[in-house]
Every structure is written in structure tokens, then in C-alpha cells.
Amino acid sequence: MSELSPSLTAEHDAEFGDYVALLKPRVMSLVIFTALVGLLVAPVPVHPMVGFTAILFIALGGGASGALNMWWDADIDRIMRRTRSRPIPAGRVRAEEALALGLALSALSVVMLGLATNLFAAAFLAFTIFFYVVIYTVWLKRWTPQNIVIGGAAGAFPPMVGWAAATGSVSIEAVLMFLIIFMWTPPHFWSLALFMKSDYHEAKVPMLTVTHGADATRRHILIYTLLLAPVGPALGLSSIGGPATLSATVILNLLFLKGAWAIWRRSTAEAQADEFAVEKRVFRFSLIYLFLTFGALLLDASLRHLGWGLV
Amino acid sequence: MAITRTHELHKRRFGRNLGVALTLGAFVLLVFGLTLAKLTETGPTEGFDHTMRPSLSEGTGQ
Numbered sequence: 355m356s357e358l359s360p361s362l363t364a365e366h367d368a369e370f371g372d373y374v375a376l377l378k379p380r381v382m383s384l385v386i387f388t389a390l391v392g393l394l395v396a397p398v399p400v401h402p403m404v405g406f407t408a409i410l411f412i413a414l415g416g417g418a419s420g421a422l423n424m425w426w427d428a429d430i431d432r433i434m435r436r437t438r439s440r441p442i443p444a445g446r447v448r449a450e451e452a453l454a455l456g457l458a459l460s461a462l463s464v465v466m467l468g469l470a471t472n473l474f475a476a477a478f479l480a481f482t483i484f485f486y487v488v489i490y491t492v493w494l495k496r497w498t499p500q501n502i503v504i505g506g507a508a509g510a511f512p513p514m515v516g517w518a519a520a521t522g523s524v525s526i527e528a529v530l531m532f533l534i535i536f537m538w539t540p541p542h543f544w545s546l547a548l549f550m551k552s553d554y555h556e557a558k559v560p561m562l563t564v565t566h567g568a569d570a571t572r573r574h575i576l577i578y579t580l581l582l583a584p585v586g587p588a589l590g591l592s593s594i595g596g597p598a599t600l601s602a603t604v605i606l607n608l609l610f611l612k613g614a615w616a617i618w619r620r621s622t623a624e625a626q627a628d629e630f631a632v633e634k635r636v637f638r639f640s641l642i643y644l645f646l647t648f649g650a651l652l653l654d655a656s657l658r659h660l661g662w663g664l665v
Numbered sequence: 666m667a668i669t670r671t672h673e674l675h676k677r678r679f680g681r682n683l684g685v686a687l688t689l690g691a692f693v694l695l696v697f698g699l700t701l702a703k704l705t706e707t708g709p710t711e712g713f714d715h716t717m718r719p720s721l722s723e724g725t726g727q
Contacts, residue, residue, distance in 0.1 A: 367674060367677055367678055367681070368681065369677050369680055369681055369684075370680055370681045370683070370684030370685070371684075373681075373684075401702045401705075401706055402702075403698050403699055403701070403702035404699065404702055404703070404706075407695060407698075407699050410695070469699075470699055
């Protein structure tokens with residue numbers, strides 16, 4: 355982490371929105387959605403107020419880890435085009451403020467989740483924050499091209515935390531929800547890295563595109579998409595699945611495989627010629643993939659609630 | 666006539682302080698709401714209120 359010069363003058367006082375930006379709101383929205391689904395599909399009903407509190411503090415815990423990530427990565431955020439406008443490299447927030455906010459919010463989120471639900475969920479949230487900040491951000495991100503494979507587990511934990519908030523434990527269904535996000539993360543990020551390669555290269559982050567080249571990355575995208583393919587249907591056949599999840603995951607995985615195949619088939623020269631149109635399309639689709647998969651789970655939960663489920 | 670001059674910095678700080686105040690207020694409301702939810706989950710509660718009520722003491726063996 356680089357040394358920042360002391361706060362220059364009072365003109366650089368941050369606004370409230372700058373502190374919110376530290377929490378990575380767009381990432382938080384994914385955490386909120388997947389944790390909410392994990393909570394709602396769990397077989398134990400939860401009081402709406404308790405559920406709201408649980409989701410709020412799971413999301414804030416995720417936001418806290420985002421702030422701590424921005425604190426640690428301030429030096430590379432300054433270099434990368436994609437992250438240059440973040441609050442710390444842009445000079446709106448001091449690094450120490452991000453550290454303090456991240457630590458305080460982490461502690462508050464864990465304590466409040468424990469008070470609202472149970473200690474297991476709170477411990478799980480604490481572990482998720484630790485995993486993202488220490489294992490991914492501090493250790494893996496700058497060390498290995500498999501950084502986002504292992505580090506992606508942090509983004510896959512929220513539905514398990516939501517499930518744990520409702521039930522006090524985890525189960526095979528929670529693990530399947532984890533696996534979907536875990537296996538989805540590499541093709542999602544690597545398709546982004548294919549058209550953001552120079553950004554990571556300048557920041558000396560060992561993304562697969564930088565360490566092993568674009569061709570290896572294309573191959574890895576296809577492999578991980580193949581590994582992802584059976585997880586969705588397995589979820590569809592589980593006790594929290596149903597006709598919506600099964601049909602949605604089959605179709606979504608076929609489409610994802612088609613996109614991964616198209617990425618694998620083309621060369622970097624072809625990709626540069628059309629400004630990475632296929633890679634960008636697959637990246638955008640990967641966002642819809644996750645949203646629709648978890649949306650299908652919610653639909654099946656609603657069908658079961660109405661007595662229309664298959665189980 | 667005001668005896669102080671306001672600066673753009675004051676507006677920014679006011680905005681930040683307002684945000685913090687609203688967040689704290691929301692937190693207070695959240696804890697209140699959560700307390701109500703937890704209490705209603707445990708069902709009706711009774712306690713000793715300085716008068717002897719046999720129904721409360723019978724279960725405790727006092």
C-alpha cells in the first residue's frame with residue numbers, strides 16, 4: 355500500500371456519498387440479492403424485520419470488506435483506468451478513513467447479525483469478511499493468477515450466510531448456491547480481463563491474461579463454464595429447486611457455454627478487430643445469468659409456498 | 666446580517682453531517698423495530714409486579 359500525503363487542506367473533506375462509494379454499492383447489490391434468496395429459500399421462516407436486519411448487515415459487512423479492499427489497493431487503484439475515480443485515488447477520502455470505516459462497519463455488521471439472528475451466521479459473516487480482505491485482497495490478488503478463483507469464494511458466501519441466518523446452519527442446498535457463484539466467478543472476471551488486460555498489466559496484478567496470455571485465458575473460461583454447467587441443474591433438482599430453476603439453469607448454461615465456446619474459438623486479433631464484442635457480450639450475459647438463476651430459485655420458492663411446487 | 670461567512674466547505678460538511686445523523690436515526694429505528702419483532706416472537710410475557718399472583722409462582726415452586 356502506498357503512502358499518501360497528509361490531508362492537504364480542508365477543501366478535501368469528503369461528502370457522505372464518497373463514504374458510500376467506498377462500500378462498492380454495485381457489488382453490494384449482488385450480495386443483497388443472493389443473500390436474500392438464500393434467506394428466503396431456507397426452510398425456516400423468518401420474521402420480516404429480522405430478515406430485513408439480517409440482509410442489511412450482511413450487505414454492510416460486504417460493503418465493509420469493500421472499503422478495506424479500497425484501503426489496501428489504493429496504490430493499484432490509482433494506476434488502473436477502471437478504478438482511478440474511486441474515492442481514495444481521486445483524493446476525496448483519506449486511506450485511514452477507509453480503514454477506520456471498514457473496521458468499524460465490519461464489527462458492527464457481525465455483532466448486529468449475531469443479535470438479529472444467530473452466532474453461526476455472525477461467525478460466517480466474519481469469516482467472509484476475513485476471507486475477502488486477508489486471503490483475497492492482501493494475499494492472493496497480487497500473488498497468483500488463480501486469485502479470483504479462490505478469492506471468488508468470498509462473493510459466493512452471501513447466500514450461505516443468508517441461509518445460516520434463517521436456519522442456524524448450512525446444508526447441501528446452501529453449498530450448491532455457493533458453488534454456482536464460485537464456478538461462475540472465473541469466467542465472469544476473465545471475460546472482463548480479456549478486454550481490460552492493459553489495465554491489470556500496468557498495475558502489475560497477476561491476472562491470467564497477463565501471466566499466461568489471452569489464449570490460455572480463453573481456454574480457462576471454457577473449462578470453468580463446463581464445470582459450472584451441471585451445478586445449476588443440480589440445484590434445480592434439489593429441495594430448493596423446481597421446474598423454474600431446472601429449466602432456467604439448463605437454458606442459461608447452454609447459452610453461457612455457447613458464449614464461452616465463441617470466446618475460445620476466436621483469436622486475440624479477431625477480438626481486437628471487433629473491439630472484443632463477443633467477450634463484452636459474454637461478460638454482460640454473465641451478470642444476467644446469475645440474476646436469473648437466483649430469480650428462478652425465488653420463483654420456485656413462491657410456487658412451493660402457493661402449493662404448486664413439484665416437491 | 667450574518668456575522669459568519671459560509672464557505673462551500675460548510676455545505677459539504679453539512680451534507681456529510683446530515684447523512685451521518687440520518688444514518689444514526691435509522692439505526693435507532695432499526696434496533697427498536699428489531700426489539701419489537703423479537704419480543705413478539707417470544708409471545709406474551711408476564712412478570713411480577715409487586716402483587717402476589719399464584720399463577721406465576723406455582724411454576725417456579727416458590
